[in-house]
Amino acid sequence: MSEKPKLALYWASSCGGCEIAVLGLHEKILNVAEAFDIVFWPCVMDFKYADVEAMDDDSIDVCLFNGAIRNDENARLAHLLRRKSKVMVAFGSCASGGSMPGLANFTDRDAMFDWIYHKSPTTDNPDGIVPMKHTDVPEGDLELPGFWHTVKTLAQVVPVDYFLPGCPPEASSIEMAVNAILTGQLPPPGSVIGPDVTVCDECPREKHEKKIKRFYRPYEIIPDPDTCLLEQGLFCAGIATRSGCGARCPQVGMGCRGCYGPNEGVVDHGAKILTGIASVLDAQTPEEVDAILDTLPDPAGYFYRFHLPDSLLRRRARANGEKIVAPASEAAGEPA
Amino acid sequence: MSDNGTFEPVIVGFLCNWCSYRAADLAGTSRMGYPATLRDIRIMCTGRLDPTFVLRALQKGADAVLIMGCHPGQCHYQEGNYKAIRRFVLLRRTLRQMGIDDARVQLHWASAAEGVRFAQTVARVTEEIKALGPLDWPHNWPNEDPYALQEANS
Numbered sequence: 001m002s003e004k005p006k007l008a009l010y011w012a013s014s015c016g017g018c019e020i021a022v023l024g025l026h027e028k029i030l031n032v033a034e035a036f037d038i039v040f041w042p043c044v045m046d047f048k049y050a051d052v053e054a055m056d057d058d059s060i061d062v063c064l065f066n067g068a069i070r071n072d073e074n075a076r077l078a079h080l081l082r083r084k085s086k087v088m089v090a091f092g093s094c095a096s097g098g099s100m101p102g103l104a105n106f107t108d109r110d111a112m113f114d115w116i117y118h119k120s121p122t123t124d125n126p127d128g129i130v131p132m133k134h135t136d137v138p139e140g141d142l143e144l145p146g147f148w149h150t151v152k153t154l155a156q157v158v159p160v161d162y163f164l165p166g167c168p169p170e171a172s173s174i175e176m177a178v179n180a181i182l183t184g185q186l187p188p189p190g191s192v193i194g195p196d197v198t199v200c201d202e203c204p205r206e207k208h209e210k211k212i213k214r215f216y217r218p219y220e221i222i223p224d225p226d227t228c229l230l231e232q233g234l235f236c237a238g239i240a241t242r243s244g245c246g247a248r249c250p251q252v253g254m255g256c257r258g259c260y261g262p263n264e265g266v267v268d269h270g271a272k273i274l275t276g277i278a279s280v281l282d283a284q285t286p287e288e289v290d291a292i293l294d295t296l297p298d299p300a301g302y303f304y305r306f307h308l309p310d311s312l313l314r315r316r317a318r319a320n321g322e323k324i325v326a327p328a329s330e331a332a333g334e335p336a
Numbered sequence: 337m338s339d340n341g342t343f344e345p346v347i348v349g350f351l352c353n354w355c356s357y358r359a360a361d362l363a364g365t366s367r368m369g370y371p372a373t374l375r376d377i378r379i380m381c382t383g384r385l386d387p388t389f390v391l392r393a394l395q396k397g398a399d400a401v402l403i404m405g406c407h408p409g410q411c412h413y414q415e416g417n418y419k420a421i422r423r424f425v426l427l428r429r430t431l432r433q434m435g436i437d438d439a440r441v442q443l444h445w446a447s448a449a450e451g452v453r454f455a456q457t458v459a460r461v462t463e464e465i466k467a468l469g470p471l472d473w474p475h476n477w478p479n480e481d482p483y484a485l486q487e488a489n490s
């Protein structure tokens with residue numbers, strides 16, 4: 001084989017958008033194929049897990065891992081690819097912060113299964129069948145990966161060298177990361193690859209003093225095209241979100257949702273967005289503040305849309321203060 | 337610590353240097369009795385309170401957080417406690433969605449002369465948290481990763 005560096009790409013609990021983002025490099029994807037020897041990429045080529053298991057440890061130069069960790073299979077591949085890879089990159093917001101699958105941390109496995117397999121209006125499940133980790137069939141034991149209560153980020157499961165944020169990362173961010181890897185011009189391990197400015201810094205909208213009396217949902221008003229959206233009462237997380245996207249959403253009239261995550265040095269993305277949002281409320285008393293907040297449904301969902309598993313609290317408390325106990329049989333389950 | 341009879345809550349207090357921290361001093365020097373549940377941290381103004389501090393306290397195992405500062409209109413930096421009100425009310429709504437009872441994060445005022453008010457507030461919050469029981473946040477997620485357990489054992 002050639003001397004080209006070896007590249008692996010994997011999707012764990014992922015929507016597939018990050019894979020499309022890689023393909024979205026268009027003709028530049030050929031440069032990637034040119035520069036790297038792709039040794040594992042189940043989304044687009046046929047590989048088996050056994051192929052990876054057969055590789056020497058540290059034989060993959062770079063692994064781009066997207067998706068959060070929410071079941072035993074995700075964890076199995078995270079540990080396996082970590083062992084086989086020199087550099088592990090948490091690719092996209094799911095792997096970095098939990099992102100969309102991580103919103104499941106507002107509930108838990110039992111409540112989700114109850115809704116999905118029993119209670120939702122579109123469920124047709126007269127026998128009440130629920131997926132089980134083990135099912136006995138005449139042919140033998142069928143096994144499904146154990147499904148976790150709490151979604152985790154990649155770094156909560158294995159050590160991660162670099163983080164590439166974005167849901168999904170923009171082509172320009174991916175190119176920046178690939179070039180940094182190829183030229184060896186990487187920041188210190190543990191870093192986020194990207195600029196440390198906020199979306200506001202890159203947003204061309206005119207900024208004035210922000211004081212708002214209520215929030216609007218995007219469908220309720222047509223915002224002025226040149227003025228800051230937050231000043232007009234539209235939720236925007238750009239005040240506390242790392243840029244790298246070029247402020248794409250506010251440029252087309254949609255408030256930033258926060259997908260590039262917290263900026264350098266920020267511990268809890270949601271707490272920073274919360275602080276910024278609180279500062280624009282034109283209110284003095286708790287009652288006045290509450291009245292404005294009645295127009296902002298689901299604040300936790302806004303603040304932690306992309307970084308709930310990665311936040312300080314990580315998840316919602318279980319109902320009635322009941323503690324989650326990992327079922328001993330499952331925790332001890334036989335990892336293949 | 338979780339037996340109902342003997343549960344002594346851990347309450348992290350963020351106290352403004354200019355008022356409530358002095359109220360705490362006054363309560364102490366006047367030998368007023370109040371429960372030894374408060375772990376107080378002095379901040380220069382409630383406006384300095386980053387919500388991250390509150391989340392960190394809960395994440396590290398505090399049962400409650402008590403924020404105390406100057407009465408509205410009496411902040412030494414003019415506007416600090418109004419900032420605190422805005423953050424606090426928004427944080428309270430956010431924490432409700434995380435399943436955390438309102439009683440566990442409270443904002444109160446006590447001037448430097450209000451030692452009694454300070455002591456009574458600590459006593460009242462302590463009773464409320466005793467009734468709620470421990471929060472025990474770190475136990476909300478066990479290790480569910482069989483491969484980590486396997487690696488730890490090998």
Ligand code: SF4
Nearest residue numbers: 015017018093094167
């Ligand atoms: S980061 Fe966004 S685009 Fe990528 S897998 Fe997750 S949800 Fe999909």
Ligand code: SF4
Nearest residue numbers: 200203228229236238
């Ligand atoms: S629209 Fe959003 S990103 Fe742009 S300046 Fe306003 S708050 Fe910042």
Ligand code: SF4
Nearest residue numbers: 245249256257259260
């Ligand atoms: S503006 Fe915000 S939500 Fe939109 S791409 Fe950029 S970081 Fe993501």
Ligand code: FES
Nearest residue numbers: 352381405412416
């Ligand atoms: S100085 Fe006490 S609350 Fe601002």
